[in-house]
Amino acid sequence: MTDWTEKYRPSSLSEIRGNNKARDQLKKWADTWDDHRDAVIVHGSPGVGKTSAAHALANDMGWPTIELNASDTRTGDVVEKLAGGAAQNQALTGNAGGRQLVVMDEADNLHGNADRGGSKAITEVVTDAGQPMILIANEFYDMSNTLRNNCETIEFRDVQARSIVPALRHICKQEGVEYEKAALRAIADKNDGDLRSAVNDLQAIAETNERLTEDDVTVTGERDRSSGIFDFLDALFKEKDAKSALEESYDVDETPDDLLNWVEDNVPKDYEGAELATAYGFLSNADKWLGRVRATQDYSMWRYATDNIAAGVAASRRGEKGGWTRYGPPSYWQKLGSSKANRKKRDYVARKIAQTEGVSMSTARREMMPFLAAMTHHCKNRELTVAMTAKYDLDAEHVSFVTGSGKDTNKVGSVVEDAQTLREEAAVEHSGGAFEGARGSASDDDRADSEGGGSDGTAVEERAEDSEAEASGEDDDSQTGLADFGT
Known part of the structure; x- marks a missing residue:
């Protein structure tokens, strides 16, 4: 038996079910192409009629089509050769205005390193295309920003069940299939949004049943359609x-x-x-x-x-x-740092604090690290920064993370060197008070500020704010600091 999804594929945009707005936008894009000459990205869930709409448009416009699949043309040179050659081709036979439509299916597969240049090549093609191009994508945001910004975009929404039922009814009439109205509605509800799957289900049930009933649909089970x-x-x-x-x-x-x-x-x-x-x-x-x-x-x-x-x-x-x-x-x-590297730095510092202070990782990360970040911001309180580095045995990378300073700066390097000296002196003296000793003078300052500026740590907070203000003009401000991870 012929595949019904192909047999009943719309031959004209007027036959597209649902997505009337998107259909009209696509027709307008084609009618005005000579004015803007932009490629268009048609995106939406699988089975909503994106590719069918592209071919239906070509029929309406009298344009021959060249169809490419991004999954099959993964490398940049192949994409440029096929899509670029097709898009620039002007020597065509007898069609309207010498136009042909280039359809790139699964264009959202052109991303990352896997395509080895495909995304870059197709972006160059669409910006210099001599022919109309439609890029078909399921996942719009899997495409590069550059590619998206260089194209018009039209979204095809999931087809509502009320639009699917008439399409199923038409197919049943053409194929001579008897049915209960409730059966067609059940197929439409089960495949709400996916017309192609609904047609496939209709054909599968019709092949094994003389008459479609609602019970026939129910026993086929529900399709897993998790939402994006x-x-x-x-x-x-x-x-x-x-x-x-x-x-x-x-x-x-x-x-x-x-x-x-x-x-x-x-x-x-x-x-x-x-x-x-x-x-x-x-x-x-x-x-x-x-x-x-x-x-x-x-x-x-x-x-x-x-x-x-x-x-x-x-x-x-x-x-x-x-x-x-x-x-x-x-x-x-x-x-939080979109890269794993930043999260690893955060957790490394939190683990060091937790092990040393005997607290949980959560407490170290949420309650202690923000205060350390504020008090050592850009290493302004150098003595305290050295003491912290020594006590928690931090290297330049993690000192930079806590303080928000560049790890290659001289001040971070000198802090790490002095911290190492402090740890060695403490080891020689068999003393565990490296941090306590170094913190003495800072504590005296804290006590004096507290006496002059209120209680409950107000002075500490004010000094931290002053330090941030003083550092606002430094080149290191672009570095990722620990303060972003306080909550």
Whole structure:
């Protein structure tokens, strides 16, 4: 039996089910191509009709197509040879305006080092294309920023069940398949968003049953369709009510802690005024529940955090939201250091403190390290910095991390040298008080400041702020310091 997804692939944009807005945008892009000459990225979930729309557009415009697959053309020179040659080709036979459409499928596979130059090559191609180009992608944010910024973008949304049912009904009529209305609805509901999968399910059931019933659909089971974080954010901020948003969150592969960070950072892009304030109120409640989970290790309370993150934020929405929003990873992650190297430095220092002071890693990281970072900022309190380096046996890399200074600077190098001398002297004297001895003069200063400036560490905080102000003009300010990891 012929594959029904190919047999009933739309031959014209007018036959595309759902995504009317995206369909119209694609047609407008093609009609005005001579004016802008930009390539376009068509992105969205698998099975929503992206590739079908590209070929349907070519039929409507009378353009021959050249189709490439990024997974098969992984290297830069091959991409440039095939896509570049096709895009520049002007000598065509008898088609409208000498145009041909270049379709690059799975364009989101052109990223990282795996393609060995493919992403760079395709970016150069699209900026100098002599022919219309459509790049098809499932994961828009897997594509390079440069490539995305050099193309127009059109998002194909998941096809709603109400748009899938008519397509299934049409196929049944053409194939002479008898069916219950409830059966088609069940197939559409099960594959909500994925028209291609719905057609595949219809064909699979029709091949083994003379008449489609709802029971036939039920026994085929549910397809695993976990939601991506960007799809969830779009649904949360723009589409779903509180109950539906909560249900949608169950399919997102993120812990409540990470989900909170995603929502917290991106909600201002769609919400404003009173609705934003209300949303942040719910996120604050969620953070309290997560704090209780960390304190008690009772993970059953996660659900209360998720209730506030999903249902609460959705309920905060006022009015209709539309359009495309550029969501991004939480800035909190950037503060933590997006690279493993920075997190390893943080944990190394915390482990040294924990072992020396007899406290937990968590206490060292969350309560002690921020104070050390403030008091030794840019090594301004040099004597204390040397003492800290000696006591916790830190090298230049970790002194730089704590103080926010460049590890190759002379002051960090001299601090490490003096700390090593201090440790050797302490070892000779069989004394464990290297840090206590070096801290004496600093303690006298602290006591004098405290007497003149209040109690409860106020003077220490003021001095730390002064040190930061003094260091604001130094070249070392661009270095990653420990202060970012205080909370």
